[in-house]
Amino acid sequence: MLHELDDAYLRAxxxxxxxxxxxxxxxxxxxSGHDLTLDSTDTYDMTGVTARTMTGGFTAAxxxxxxATEEELFLGLCLRWRDIPRPTIAxxxxxxxxxxLLLMWPCDLVVAADDTVFTDPxxxxxxxxxxxxxxxxxxxxxxxxxxxxxxxxxxxxxxxxLGMVNRVVPRAELEAETLAMAERIAKRPTFGVRLAKRAVxxxxxxxxxxxxxxxxxxxxxxxxxxxxxxxxxxxxPAGIPLVREEARSRAVRAPGVRLGTEPS
Numbered sequence: 001m002l003h004e005l006d007d008a009y010l011r012a013x014x015x016x017x018x019x020x021x022x023x024x025x026x027x028x029x030x031x032s033g034h035d036l037t038l039d040s041t042d043t044y045d046m047t048g049v050t051a052r053t054m055t056g057g058f059t060a061a062x063x064x065x066x067x068a069t070e071e072e073l074f075l076g077l078c079l080r081w082r083d084i085p086r087p088t089i090a091x092x093x094x095x096x097x098x099x100x101l102l103l104m105w106p107c108d109l110v111v112a113a114d115d116t117v118f119t120d121p122x123x124x125x126x127x128x129x130x131x132x133x134x135x136x137x138x139x140x141x142x143x144x145x146x147x148x149x150x151x152x153x154x155x156x157x158x159x160x161x162l163g164m165v166n167r168v169v170p171r172a173e174l175e176a177e178t179l180a181m182a183e184r185i186a187k188r189p190t191f192g193v194r195l196a197k198r199a200v201x202x203x204x205x206x207x208x209x210x211x212x213x214x215x216x217x218x219x220x221x222x223x224x225x226x227x228x229x230x231x232x233x234x235x236x237p238a239g240i241p242l243v244r245e246e247a248r249s250r251a252v253r254a255p256g257v258r259l260g261t262e263p264s
Contacts, residue, residue: 020182024091031100036240074131081106085194091178102132111178113171116156124239127223133216138164
């Protein structure tokens with residue numbers, strides 16, 4: 001799916017008539033994240049896969065093969081999508097869990113339905129942090145620690161207040177409002193928008209974001225090696241039913257916050 005998404009981004013970039021890219025999803029939720037039918041060495045078989053990020057060594061023994069796999073799928077693709085030279089908008093609804101955040105965060109803007117709940121469950125898996133670690137920039141360092149330490153989700157209203165989400169709208173109006181934002185951007189000069197995106201991303205890099213992401217990726221793999229020694233698995237298997245139970249029991253606040261308004 002990740003490589004199919006990458007193909008879709010490439011098709012959009014090759015079409016000069018495409019001025020804004022929207023990432024959206026069907027179904028009741030935006031994304032339930034990583035496949036939990038681990039051990040992931042089978043789930044994410046890279047046989048015959050052409051890497052998009054100049055990495056390789058997927059079949060190597062020990063930690064090397066899985067490091068290369070995640071470097072391609074969960075770190076490299078996120079960094080690649082972050083720097084797409086067109087504006088991108090994530091249109092999210094329902095649950096956005098774990099790997100779903102990695103699909104959303106590389107986008108430039110986020111429009112969320114008022115039923116959206118964001119969850120990062122990696123702490124329950126004994127992993128500490130995910131592969132693409134941008135939370136301190138997305139929600140601030142204290143709320144990041146709270147989410148990682150407790151597994152507590154945040155809803156769309158809180159995400160808007162933290163700056164992780166640009167706008168919150170009723171679910172029934174999500175697609176229309178996202179398209180309206182895209183159409184407004186599309187009316188502006190493409191090169192100006194491209195330069196603005198580059199300037200903001202370069203500023204984040206000067207603040208250390210990219211270096212921090214790559215350093216955190218190493219810590220993530222230390223956790224995988226630790227779990228393999230303790231549990232013979234990439235993650236602590238006790239976390240899987242816990243995360244599923246918590247995700248299914250989330251009560252979603254739906255305050256009906258309108259486009260461009262501040263949450264009450």
